[in-house]
Amino acid sequence: MIFLCFLGLGAAQADPITLDDFVDADPAQARIGQLLFYDKILSGNRNISCGTCHHHDLAGGDGLSLGIGEGGIGLGEERFVGDIRKRIPRNAPGLWNIGHNSVDVLFHDGRLEVSDQFGNGFDSPAEEWLPHGLDNIVAAQALFPLTAQFEMAGNPGENDIAGATHDRIDAAWPIVAARVRANETYVNLFLEAFDTVEEPLDISIVEVGNALAAFITTEWRSYDSPYDAWLTGTPLPESAERGRALFFGEARCASCHSGPLFTDQSFHALGLPAFGPGRTRTFDKMPRDVGRMGETDLLSDAYRFRTPSLRNVALTAPYGHNGAYPTLADMIRHHADPVSTRAAWTTDMAALPNAPRFRGVDFAIRQDTREMARQAAVLDIHPVALSDAEVADLEAFLNALTGATADDRPMGRPDSVPSGLPVD
Template identity: 90%
Template sequence: MDDFVDSDPAQARIGQLLFYDRILSGNRNISCGTCHHHDLASGDGLSLGIGEGGIGLGEERLVGDIRKRVPRNAPSLWNIGHNSIDVLFHDGRLEVSNQFGNGFDSPAEEWLPQGLDNIVAAQALFPLTAQFEMAGNPGENDVAGATHDRIDAAWPIIAARVRGNETYVDMFIEAFDSVEEPLDLTIVEIGNALGAFINTEWRSFDSPYDAWLAGTPLPENAERGRALFFGEARCATCHSGPLFTDQGFHALGLPAFGPGRTRTFDKMPRDVGRMGETDLLSDAYRFRTPSLRNVALTAPYGHNGAYPSLADMIRHHADPVSARAAWTTDMAALPDAPRFGGVDFAIRQDTREMARQVAVLDINPVALSVAEVTYIEAFLHALTGVTADARPMGRPESVPSGLPVD
């Protein structure tokens, strides 16, 4: 489709293998696919992920030997290869920009290497350097240690691992004009292969809504929900366009919990959202609008996965103050971890921080009946692709490193 970034099939095949290969993680115990799995519609089914050191998949994933939960919900990958996408991550810390001369404004700033094909290829490199996602803790492996020296110091180590595998080297030489011998294989080619896979694998534009656009009526409840979505409920104010996102940042007043996305000078277990990237107070507690394509498949919902169902999230949008007050901790999908009991909900005891968060809200309440919530939910289900569970490549049975595949 012309609306998507072009990707080479041979490069995508390499990306499929790397996506599920634990060789890219510091301790060789987690892959991209662990938290963005085919069986879980490119997510992990958890409110806050269990990254490096965890065991298993989805709601059955065991905490294992982790030091901290991943502080945000694992975003789905549907349609992020669309040409309209120019910002990624919940806080938008990766944007298409020439500010640093490499095509992107990113956490790596000028140290992000040249030659990445698109924003998805660039995005794929950052979980590899995240301590609680894939890198591991300092002292455990050379990737983690290098990352703590400078973010780009780990990427050559990871690339060297891949170069040490003859199968990967042969595939890269065949698929990439830039690779003629092993030393030509760098993190750039690895990122571009991962991007090629993600960009092609998670395309989805064959939903009942797409059929409606072509003239096929929606089921009655979904049609009522469509009218509300684009009308009185005002959902389309932010969830607009072909992907149902304005790519903007908005404060929804979601219930707070988790370890927070702490910063060097701010160790409180809170997440200030976009402000963590821009340092602008006007961006505090605002998060990127997610796409709603296949949203019915990607529970739980919100930047921290606060709500387990679409109906819960719709009700929050309709009346965020009341919904936040009624929220209970058992609504969060958090694998049991007794040692985190004092951390998971600690921020909720900070009355001043809670007051700050409540004061920032970009949603105007709208009265919705029980039936109207059901109608909007039916419309959101109509955004699920008919072939969403039949991906063109899928999960590989094995990977060249020989490491286990989740």
């Protein structure tokens, strides 16, 4: 099917997604990955898993604007802050379709890319220390939350993983792998599923990453939405059809949300309201997030973030790299008029579990008039006049990107894990 974008960009081709569009994954490895994904044995203090912030009950996310990582208790909006030092500075992205063959960059700032720069297949924060043998970009991505202090590693002095990470990013991964090797159940599963594993010592962080990727890339596939049915001839509901025409036409959404996953995988400044602890850097301790610039150090990349996929977007609120907006309608209105909606934004729109000791930090950056002016000056989207009815139609179309079986995952959450630790 061909859609005219009316953007001076030519026609945008939308092709149906098929199983052949995804990376291959071995089912036995995916079974190991499912267990590891929910096993807190991978975290420094054995108190958080990948699934805590990417949970099945929350459509692969955590339902929060900014997550509560290591040290928190519970799930989603009910997650108790507990003994943590800061909130996670960015929204937990959904995992839908990241195993699609077109995906070559991940994280909000794109700090992980498919690349030959370091001889291991990826340009990543680990640079030449990222191990060889990772099957795909998802396998590489799975390794980095394990080394993040406020996500899964914990604080220096609390455990050996946190201490090793602060020595060098790759120093923690052998410790994680050793924990897995010490569990007889995991050893037997790896021996059976991996040709590279002939004895327990062969289980390295590479096999752990590949198992996690086998699970993630199969578990979160979704391409059976009403839109997919429309691609093969089934009409959309009237409101969604009007929204589709707007999306690919006068609303100009497809200028960035293009292709089968509805993302150009590029970086754009949306002028979202700022809040949270910021993603601070060694030489920049201000509680701000400079986006892509944090990876490239190019001023031209300041405040630009990766375009998210819109598949199953209706299931993954709140929206934006910092979860600034609680509803799709709010996010659509921001795209249509970013200056006015940014000015009208109120702090109660952020989904942040109550943490009295963070009150002085959560919104401190908003008091810095110069920083707010810098952020407001960088904007890559242009106003589009939309009526309330048109916003509703666009929202209807975005809902039509929800897979019919999105709530029915092939493996789901395990009831228990080999470590015996509790499963969130």
